[in-house]
Structure formats: C-alpha cells, structure tokens
Amino acid sequence: MLSTKTILDIESIRKDFPILQRRVHGKPLVYFDNAATSQKPKQVIEAMEFYYKNYNANIHRSIHELGEEATAKFEEAHGKIADFIKADSYQNIIFTKNTTESLNLVAYSLTAGLKKGDEIAVSQMEHHSNFVPWQQLAKQRGLKLKFIKIDDEGKLDGESIRENITKKTKIVSLTHVSNVLGTINPIGEIAKIAHENDALMVVDGAQAAPHMPIDVKKLDADFYAFSGHKMLGPTGIGVLYGKKELLESMQPFLYGGEMIREVTFDGTSFNELPWKFEAGTMNIAEGVGLGVAIDYLTKIGMNHVQGRDKELVSYAVEKLSEVDGVTIYGPKERGAVVSFNVDNIHAHDVAQILDSEGVAIRAGHHCCMPLMSVLKVPATARASFYLYNTEQEIDAFINGIHKVKNVFGV
Numbered sequence: 414m415l416s417t418k419t420i421l422d423i424e425s426i427r428k429d430f431p432i433l434q435r436r437v438h439g440k441p442l443v444y445f446d447n448a449a450t451s452q453k454p455k456q457v458i459e460a461m462e463f464y465y466k467n468y469n470a471n472i473h474r475s476i477h478e479l480g481e482e483a484t485a486k487f488e489e490a491h492g493k494i495a496d497f498i499k500a501d502s503y504q505n506i507i508f509t510k511n512t513t514e515s516l517n518l519v520a521y522s523l524t525a526g527l528k529k530g531d532e533i534a535v536s537q538m539e540h541h542s543n544f545v546p547w548q549q550l551a552k553q554r555g556l557k558l559k560f561i562k563i564d565d566e567g568k569l570d571g572e573s574i575r576e577n578i579t580k581k582t583k584i585v586s587l588t589h590v591s592n593v594l595g596t597i598n599p600i601g602e603i604a605k606i607a608h609e610n611d612a613l614m615v616v617d618g619a620q621a622a623p624h625m626p627i628d629v630k631k632l633d634a635d636f637y638a639f640s641g642h643k644m645l646g647p648t649g650i651g652v653l654y655g656k657k658e659l660l661e662s663m664q665p666f667l668y669g670g671e672m673i674r675e676v677t678f679d680g681t682s683f684n685e686l687p688w689k690f691e692a693g694t695m696n697i698a699e700g701v702g703l704g705v706a707i708d709y710l711t712k713i714g715m716n717h718v719q720g721r722d723k724e725l726v727s728y729a730v731e732k733l734s735e736v737d738g739v740t741i742y743g744p745k746e747r748g749a750v751v752s753f754n755v756d757n758i759h760a761h762d763v764a765q766i767l768d769s770e771g772v773a774i775r776a777g778h779h780c781c782m783p784l785m786s787v788l789k790v791p792a793t794a795r796a797s798f799y800l801y802n803t804e805q806e807i808d809a810f811i812n813g814i815h816k817v818k819n820v821f822g823v
C-alpha cells in the first residue's frame with residue numbers, strides 16, 4: 414500500500430508556504446507548533462492581498478460593484494465551509510473570531526434558557542475556551558458543572574461518561590481532539606448518549622477540523638466550533654456550525670448593525686441565519702482567506718491530510734520513545750500532537766534549547782491547567798504537526814532533544 418507521503422508531493426506542498434524558507438538562529442526553521450496556529454500557503458496570502466487591492470468594501474450594505482463582489486466572496490466562504498463539514502447549508506455556518514468566541518456564543522445563548530441546578534458536562538481534558546465560559550456561567554446562573562474523567566491512557570473514561578451524562582444534563586461540551594493528549598474522542602457515540610438524555614452536544618473542533626474529514630451530521634453534533642488560523646487560514650476568523658432549528662431559537666449573542674431585520678423605537682426583529690449572529694462589520698478579508706484555505710485542503714483531500722498526520726505523529730512517537738528519560742502523554746491512537754517531558758527538565762527549558770536549533774515547539778500548560786493537575790505536571794512540551802512537515806524535521810527535533818539532555822547532563 415502506498416504511504417500518504419508517496420501520494421502527496423510534500424516538497425511541492427512546502428513550496429506553497431513561504432515561511433518555511435526562513436532560518437531561525439542560523440538553522441532551517443522546523444515548525445512544530447501547528448496546534449497553536451498553522452502556517453499559511455501563498456494562495457491564502459495572495460487572495461487576501463488581492464481582496465485589499467481590488468475589491469475592498471463593506472459587505473451587505475453597499476450597492477456598488479466592489480460591495481457586491483466583497484459580499485459574494487464572503488458569502489461564498491460560508492458555503493465552502495458548509496460543504497467542508499457536510500452541513501446542510503451556508504445558513505448553518507456562523508463566522509466568529511475564533512473557536513473561543515464560537516464557544517462563548519453557544520454558552521451564553523444556551524445557558525440563558527437553563528434553570529438553577531441544571532447540569533453541564535465537560536471533560537478533564539478541555540481547553541480553557543471550552544471550560545471557563547461554562548464554569549463562569551454555571552457560577553452566575555446556579556448551574557452545576559460536571560467533569561468527565563480521563564483514564565490512565567488519556568482517553569475519556571467510559572464509566573465517567575455514563576455517570577456524568579444523565580437526565581439532569583442539559584449540555585455536553587467536549588473537545589473532538591485534545592490539544593495536549595492528542596486523544597480523538599468518540600463524539601458520535603457520546604452525542605448519542607447526550608441525546609438519549611435530551612441534552613445538547615457541543616463540540617470543540619479546534620484540533621479536529623484542520624486534520625480530519627468532518628461530517629457534522631454523522632457526528633450528530635448540535636454545535637461544532639473551530640478556528641480558521643489552525644487550518645491554513647488567517648487569524649481573526651472562526652466558525653460556529655449549529656443545527657438550524659437551534660440557531661433559530663437562540664437569542665443573538667451580539668446586537669448591532671447587520672444582525673437586524675427592522676428596528677423601531679419600540680423593538681427590533683432579527684435577520685435570517687447566519688447574519689443574525691454576525692453583528693457589525695465582519696473580518697471580510699479573513700473570511701475570503703479562509704475560503705481559499707478550505708479550497709487548498711479540499712484539493713489535497715482531508716483523508717490524505719489525516720493519513721499524513723498519522724505518519725508524522727507515529728514516526729515522532731517512535732523516535733521520542735527511543736530517547737531515555739522521555740515521558741509521552743496520551744493514547745497510542747492520536748491526532749497530530751505529542752506532548753512529552755524530558756526527565757525532570759522544565760518544558761520551557763526544553764523549548765528554549767530546541768528553539769536555538771531552529772525547532773519551534775510549545776511548552777506550558779497549553780490552556781489546559783485543570784488537565785495539568787490531573788497529569789500531575791506543571792507543564793509539558795508539545796510538538797504538533799501538519800501536512801508540510803517531514804520526517805527529516807522530526808530527526809532534527811530528536812537531535813535537539815539529545816542536545817537538551819547534554820546541556821542538562823541527564
């Protein structure tokens with residue numbers, strides 16, 4: 414069987430990413446911080462430059478050629494995202510700033526309808542953006558926040574899922590792929606349990622949508638959130654998918670221009686979906702850029718992107734496991750991230766020495782402080798991969814880890 418690397422022309426993919434040509438501290442850049450944000454292909458950069466040079470205008474309001482062109486491109490991007498995640502229509506797709514804003518939108522709009530004592534279930538592995546909004550709203554509105562535990566491997570514990578999703582649960586909000594452990598959660602199965610209990614299923618897809626084919630209807634997710642900047646798109650544009658009947662029943666999150674149908678001195682009626690949730694001037698160039706990023710990924714094929722991720726992460730785990738004193742966190746079957754520690758060296762020191770070798774990784778709590786307390790570590794180092802990375806880069810990273818060990822004499 415052909416490897417994905419053989420199917421994809423990695424060298425020509427790399428040529429699309431201008432930043433990969435640069436050097437850091439005199440060494441070729443090895444960019445392994447893709448879970449924080451991905452690099453951008455020239456197609457995306459050029460589309461945004463083209464927008465500003467040729468048809469920059471505000472959308473939905475200007476009856477002139479530029480305004481019509483900008484509106485058409487921005488709306489087209491909604492449609493591309495709908496196709497990308499197999500949603501019914503562009504009306505299911507709301508543009509936000511990022512995953513964080515998408516999840517806050519859902520949290521505010523959904524908890525408004527809950528009563529004291531109602532329960533929300535999240536897990537121990539959630540990113541702060543799928544944790545803090547629920548925690549704060551639970552405190553303000555007298556709701557109960559429940560935590561699904563992880564097992565020793567770093568997967569969601571089956572018993573804890575059943576214990577924490579009950580008839581009292583109104584919302585289950587889980588990450589699809591953990592940004593620390595790489596765990597791929599069985600969202601479809603958990604959505605079924607949530608729905609049997611009449612709870613809604615909210616999914617943080619920040620680390621999943623960039624890396625695997627997503628079918629929101631197969632998953633039966635009620636809401637699915639992700640960020641453009643982690644999937645070759647620009648910063649400042651994120652997505653919230655929602656089932657139409659739910660979005661229609663929800664109160665807007667932001668009020669102001671463009672989200673209205675009619676305003677009088679006595680009241681306001683709201684616009685149709687998705688505009689009801691897109692108040693004010695949106696990030697137009699960013700929406701256009703995200704549309705082009707989606708074209709890029711679609712042309713390669715998300716099954717190929719996922720296949721390539723698997724090759725890279727398996728190779729990295731294999732090579733890291735051969736280094737004495739390295740602890741790897743998370744299950745064998747994982748997304749495109751590997752978190753680790755080297756002996757008792759602080760993760761920041763590991764990252765700093767790797768940086769001097771041109772290797773960019775992330776170190777810290779990865780916006781998952783509760784998870785760090787479960788893992789009983791203050792921080793981890795994390796290497797995260799994407800389609801333009803190579804095995805040679807992983808070799809350079811492993812050489813860097815040996816340098817870390819030499820510097821610390823372990």
Ligand SMILES: Cc1ncc(COP(=O)(O)O)c(C=O)c1O
Pocket residue numbers: 448449511512513514540542543588590591592617619620640
């Ligand atoms: C799992 C997960 N959820 C949410 C986020 C938040 O994404 P953003 O900062 O783009 O809102 C991240 C970002 O790292 C993430 O990894």
